[in-house]
Amino acid sequence: MARPPVPASKPQRGRPRDPERVRRILEAAQRHFNEHGLERASVDAIAADAGVSKMTVYNNFGSKERLFQAVVRDRTAPVVAGVPGAGALDPDEPEQALLAIGGRFLALTRGDDALGALRAVYGVAGAQPEACRAFYKDGPERVKSELAAYLRRADSAGTLKVRNPLQAADLFLSMFLGSGHMRGLLKLEMPDTRENRALLREAVRVFLAAYRA
Template sequence: MAQKDDLPQKPQRGRPRDPERGRRILEAARSHFYTHGLERANVDAIAAEAGVSKMTIYSNFGSKEGLFEAVVRERTEHVVGGVAGVESLDPNQPQKALLAIGERFLALAREEDALGKFRSVYGAAGAQPEACRAFYREGPERLNGELAAYLRRADAAGTLKVRHPLQTASLFLSMFLGDGHIRGLLMLDMPDAKEERALVREAVRVFMSAYGTGV
């Protein structure tokens, strides 16, 4: 028998017109997804905590998976295309831009709620393929695409030499998903701020050595 959260809903996705209401919904959802995982999170409980009706959530996000996707999208916007936006990054100063992107990405990747989402999605792999696709689309794929767009601009400006922007963007972001990320997923001690700054600087140095033109 289908549970309430599995009932089909008309997908009219988008944040509620009331910004404050939208903020409450996303904050409540983020907390529940982190605490209970995607599969066990309950839309009724999220609605109650946000002070809205269950139908308000469904009418704006379509489903629990749609709400999860919106939470991931909101966190992604803080990395590339966040406060200033990828369009504001100067293609003539790739080292400065990449340092900023690396710091934002690392900060997001180290957040406990982000690590919690990774754990919940890994646990849902196979059982909830749509949710996993949504996480990939709004998280890794979107980040990679936005960074690739910047790399194309820097290549056109002659400050970087990038033949395969999507592949190159993936290589850059992958440098932040090593030992520290694994430790975070396993709930072990995390690198301190000094180690994190050194990681960003070294990642950008290696990247510029490979793709910089010296302009």
Template sequence: MIEDKVAPPPRRGRPRDPERLRRIMEAARSHFDAQGFERASVDAIATEAGVSKMTIYSHFASKEGLFEAVIRDRTDRVMGGLAGVEALDPEQPGKALLAIGAQFLTLAREEDALGQFRSLYGAAATQHEACLAFYRQGADRLISDLAAYLRRADAQGALHIRHPRQAADLFLSMFLGDGHIRGLLMLDMPDTRENKALLKEAVRMFMAAYAKAP
């Protein structure tokens, strides 16, 4: 809808109301998950949140900005440990990677995240800004956070990594194979046992490739 694409400039005035912002985010998450980015309406989101559309645009510059905030919030909730990558011990990369992999696997298997992948793949030709927001707050952010940890592990001598971002991309990519494709196609998903086996093997392979030789 055209009115969802064009936002008025943000207004200055009273400080933001956290409860009102929470309602907007919850309504936006519900509509984006149920209808995808393209079909979700800012008018409908505003109605469900009990606010005006102008209020939404006072918090977010555009529909794309609201969508990006929803993706960022989801990543924060599921990947709390990775978002706080500075707290991970660079001298124990095996342990850290098990935690990171488990969190990422949870995110990659979430039906909400899979639904966003499905809807954006179908709209990629016409929804460039939405796809960019999804990439920026999803893959790009997670790869960058993991690369930062890998640089620290390399500096401590626990790993030997010449290209940390490439290595981070390779590690996370190991969780986007068969199980992820089955999820996108809405087929039976891997069970807990399969996920644990995948996690252990991914860490084993990564450490075999990058662990510092004794």
């Protein structure tokens, strides 16, 4: 089922926005930004691909740069939404919680949405600081904050001993961003399910060895 479109950076006044039309524009823009990058992608071509007028694109998103930001947010949203929140995890069962968080994070960061968003953001690093900042805040920083909140609860429950939850969360998530993730970014052959499961189990084992109370 298609995801609901994210709102434009600055919604235009006037006639209500058509969600289906916005979805077509975002999907067309994603294809063109992936193929040509931000600078070479053409709003005319995006509009034609989406079956709308160039003016419709500008009415909904304001500029090509804001359209790019909307595409990045649209691709980031499912990655963050798929990671369990701190409140849904049992602080008395850190192994199961870490397996749940790590497994979901591993699957999502090797999926097309996350990899596509990362490629797009890397391609405009420096040129589009607002898009890069929004991606980091809505994606990696939010996931790290959720995990850190869980680690604080586990520390309070006495099942883990975590002096710096944000640092510990960063260390845990970083274990899933190694060579397999790099292969995905480069569109090379990805690790199989067996390799992913082995990585998940080892990451949780190493983390618990360092932080179990």
